[in-house]
Amino acid sequence: xxxxxxxxxxxxxxxxxxxxxxxxxxxxxxxxxxxxxDHWQLALHWPVRASAAQRAEWSATHxxxxxxIHNGETRLTMRVxxxxxxxxxxxxxxxxxxxxxxxxxxxxxxxxxxxx
Numbered sequence: 878x879x880x881x882x883x884x885x886x887x888x889x890x891x892x893x894x895x896x897x898x899x900x901x902x903x904x905x906x907x908x909x910x911x912x913x914x915d916h917w918q919l920a921l922h923w924p925v926r927a928s929a930a931q932r933a934e935w936s937a938t939h940x941x942x943x944x945x946i947h948n949g950e951t952r953l954t955m956r957v958x959x960x961x962x963x964x965x966x967x968x969x970x971x972x973x974x975x976x977x978x979x980x981x982x983x984x985x986x987x988x989x990x991x992x993x
Contacts, residue, residue: 878897878910878912878917879880881962881965882897882899882910882965883990884962885962885965885966885969886969887899887900887901887965888900888901888902888903890977894902895911895912896909896910896911896912896956897909897910898910898956899910901969901972901973901976905921905927905976906921906922907920908920908921908972908987910980911924912959912993913956915958915959915960916956916957916958916959917956917957917959918954919955919956919957919968919972920947920952920953920954920955921952921953921954921971921972921975921976922947922948922949922950922951922952922981923950923951923953923975923976923984924950924968924983925950925951925979925982925986926946926949926950926951927944927979927982928957929949932945933942935978936977939971939974939975941955941967941971942954942955942971942972942975943967944975951979953971953972954981955967955968955971967984
């Protein structure tokens with residue numbers, strides 16, 4: 878998976894045991910790729926708690942990359958077959974779209990005077 882992630886253009890790719898860590902772009906948070914049978918479970922956590930309605934709408938629109946809450950943060954996940962590196966660009970696009978949406982949701986949650 879390390880080679881596939883690097884070839885797909887992800888940055889800061891590292892292994893920690895069986896799990897891989899990588900970044901969508903240089904200043905983004907890490908996402909993980911964890912082996913799960915003949916698949917990899919890709920997961921990106923973002924420090925915002927999206928509402929159940931927001932997560933449900935996202936997941937209905939993007940069924941291959943649903944959102945949930947994990948450890949108090951919104952998590953985007955996607956399962957990809959180990960022999961399908963072509964799915965990694967799709968993950969990158971969905972993760973970028975999710976991050977943009979999560980930022981908008983976080984900004985909408987801010988209290989007056991909390992900043993931008």
